[in-house]
Amino acid sequence: MQPLQIQNSLTRKKELFKALNPPHVGMYVCGPTVYSNVHLGNVRTFLSFDIIYRYLEFIGYKVRYVRNITDVGHLVGDTDDGEDKIGKMARLQKVEPMEIVQKYTNDFHDVMRVFNILPPSIEPTATGHIIEQISSIEKIIENGYAYEVNGNVYFSVRTFSNDYDYGELSGRKIDELMSNTRDLDGQSEKRDPLDFALWKKADETHLMQWPSPWGLGFPGWHLECSIMSTKYLGEKFDIHGGGMDLKFPHHECEIAQNVAANKCESPVNYWIHGNMLTVNGRKMAKSEGNGFTPEELITGNHKLLERGYTPMTVRFFMLMGHYASTLDFSNDALIAAEKGLSKLTKAVELLQGLEPTANENLDIDVMELSNKCYSAMNDDFNTPVLIANLFEGVKWINSASDGRIELGKDQIELLKTLYKGFMEDVLGIANESMVEDGKQGNDDLASNLLDLLVQLRTDAKSNKDYAGADRIRNTLSELGITVTDGKDGSSWSHE
RNA sequence: GGUCCGAUGGCCGAGCGGCUAGGCUCAGCUCUGCAAAAGCUGCUACAGCGGUUCGAAUCCGCUUCGGACCUCCA
Numbered sequence A: 001m002q003p004l005q006i007q008n009s010l011t012r013k014k015e016l017f018k019a020l021n022p023p024h025v026g027m028y029v030c031g032p033t034v035y036s037n038v039h040l041g042n043v044r045t046f047l048s049f050d051i052i053y054r055y056l057e058f059i060g061y062k063v064r065y066v067r068n069i070t071d072v073g074h075l076v077g078d079t080d081d082g083e084d085k086i087g088k089m090a091r092l093q094k095v096e097p098m099e100i101v102q103k104y105t106n107d108f109h110d111v112m113r114v115f116n117i118l119p120p121s122i123e124p125t126a127t128g129h130i131i132e133q134i135s136s137i138e139k140i141i142e143n144g145y146a147y148e149v150n151g152n153v154y155f156s157v158r159t160f161s162n163d164y165d166y167g168e169l170s171g172r173k174i175d176e177l178m179s180n181t182r183d184l185d186g187q188s189e190k191r192d193p194l195d196f197a198l199w200k201k202a203d204e205t206h207l208m209q210w211p212s213p214w215g216l217g218f219p220g221w222h223l224e225c226s227i228m229s230t231k232y233l234g235e236k237f238d239i240h241g242g243g244m245d246l247k248f249p250h251h252e253c254e255i256a257q258n259v260a261a262n263k264c265e266s267p268v269n270y271w272i273h274g275n276m277l278t279v280n281g282r283k284m285a286k287s288e289g290n291g292f293t294p295e296e297l298i299t300g301n302h303k304l305l306e307r308g309y310t311p312m313t314v315r316f317f318m319l320m321g322h323y324a325s326t327l328d329f330s331n332d333a334l335i336a337a338e339k340g341l342s343k344l345t346k347a348v349e350l351l352q353g354l355e356p357t358a359n360e361n362l363d364i365d366v367m368e369l370s371n372k373c374y375s376a377m378n379d380d381f382n383t384p385v386l387i388a389n390l391f392e393g394v395k396w397i398n399s400a401s402d403g404r405i406e407l408g409k410d411q412i413e414l415l416k417t418l419y420k421g422f423m424e425d426v427l428g429i430a431n432e433s434m435v436e437d438g439k440q441g442n443d444d445l446a447s448n449l450l451d452l453l454v455q456l457r458t459d460a461k462s463n464k465d466y467a468g469a470d471r472i473r474n475t476l477s478e479l480g481i482t483v484t485d486g487k488d489g490s491s492w493s494h495e
Numbered sequence B: 001g002g003u004c005c006g007a008u009g010g011c012c013g014a015g016c017g018g019c020u021a022g023g024c025u026c027a028g029c030u031c032u033g034c035a036a037a038a039g040c041u042g043c044u045a046c047a048g049c050g051g052u053u054c055g056a057a058u059c060c061g062c063u064u065c066g067g068a069c070c071u072c073c074a
Helices: A040-058 A085-093 A097-114 A127-142 A157-163 A174-180 A221-233 A244-262 A294-299 A311-319 A331-352 A366-378 A383-401 A409-426 A432-436 A438-462 A466-478
Strands: A005-008 A013-016 A024-029 A062-067 A146-149 A152-155 A196-201 A217-219 A237-243 A268-274 A277-279 A327-329 A481-486 A489-494
Touching: A005 A268, A024 A040, A024 A221, A040 A062, A040 A237, A040 A268, A040 A277, A040 A294, A040 A311, A040 A409, A062 A221, A085 A097, A097 A294, A127 A146, A127 A152, A127 A196, A127 A217, A127 A221, A127 A244, A152 A244, A157 A174, A157 A244, A196 A244, A217 A221, A221 A237, A221 A244, A237 A244, A244 A268, A294 A311, A311 A331, A311 A383, A327 A331, A331 A383, A331 A409, A366 A383, A366 A409, A383 A409, A438 A466, A438 A481, A438 A489, A466 A481
Parallel strands: A024 A062, A024 A237, A237 A268, A277 A327
Antiparallel strands: A005 A013, A146 A152, A152 A196, A196 A217, A481 A489
16 A cells, blocks of 8 residues: 555644555545535535545545535525525525435536536435434433523533634634624524534524424534435544645534434544635635636636636636646636646557557666656645656657657556556546537547548648648638648547 | 644646746747647746755744634535
């Protein structure tokens, strides 16, 4: 097994990864609240954990990857008296809450597929685990860390912090939190402003409600993740991930709930937080109005976009930065990524047709490059360094293809293994034409015609009819077909 | 106000005590009928000011600027 180092948010240190029960790994990632379309910032987080999932599998772990769908309990606004997000959308659109849930779950899945983000092993929903949440609340009350008021149940942060460490993940001190608590309305029921809701009473108008020992109501937002991670991964598991913005209070509350319910130690060994996607230096967020959807990005139909970009370009762009750093979105950066990706994929295509020479090239050490690729990923999933390494190999492939250097059979085979493994399996860079081009099937005729045109142009060239040759190339170029002369003749490609 | 991050060449973005990633852009060259592609070469940067060290983009302090969290957010 590779010596994998992970930056652990809990300890704020880079640590050697040790699975609790190798080769099995349990990983939980906070999924979306399905009340609206996901935007690109959301995609970045799920992409980051897609890479982590892929790499763990790649180096031989069997990962049970749980990523939830939040379909109830996430409230709108500042206080615990806010409306449920799903319920609000249902009311506004005059549909059933479950229609909202279904619609945006579908959208989420579509987006994940377009970006080649793998589905998790289990994708549980909050509404599917109401019973478990209720029994967990009962346990927390029984253990003395929660109390009921008028059909609402609150977690007592103060009581909990007398026995355990509240704030270990986010580095908060409970007294500082106290002094910084804002004065909000609607918190009179709570014994302490820091307390948070485990169960909320539903009034008659509330669209989503379930019976409970405390009357009709619905579960608090933080609870579902505690429940579902425990249910599918156990009281103690390996990795918990999510966006940086969930660290506090969401993840902190999750830990507290787990500990309070099970009287156990900290439930997660490695916490991993993905950083934000920014626009002009500011976090992309719905509230900022600077977020855009994957569809807007692909079509280019947005005021911040000069034109559209393919999903793979976006995926590659995001992987050129480290998951734990903020990444700033810009047209220039996307264009750079687009060109870089094209260079990389072309080289990989060339690699497939490379003819080996009799002897290995002693100046080129493919094994060393391969080791460098592993090292990069072992160092906290450093995809930018991995990509830099992959570009090293691109030079060899292109040079070999141009006949400037020679590569032996073993070297070519090793390169193929390397690019298949790291490009496809780890980075998840799929062949774009295969992903987007469903219409390729009926292109046989066009393809044959193009071959003919390129042949005609080659004939023209050998007759030194350069004007004719250029006319064919220019006309095709206007149609989006690029004709390229190589040492083995001319070829065409379609953007 | 509190807590915590960050400031790297024309742009994006790694590195986090010595060995000066990578991509994109730009310029020159090679190849080519011309292009394109590819290859080679060049543009040799680490916010500012102090300090520690034989040696600092990397460690420490201060200053300036930016951001995140503290409230829903991936």
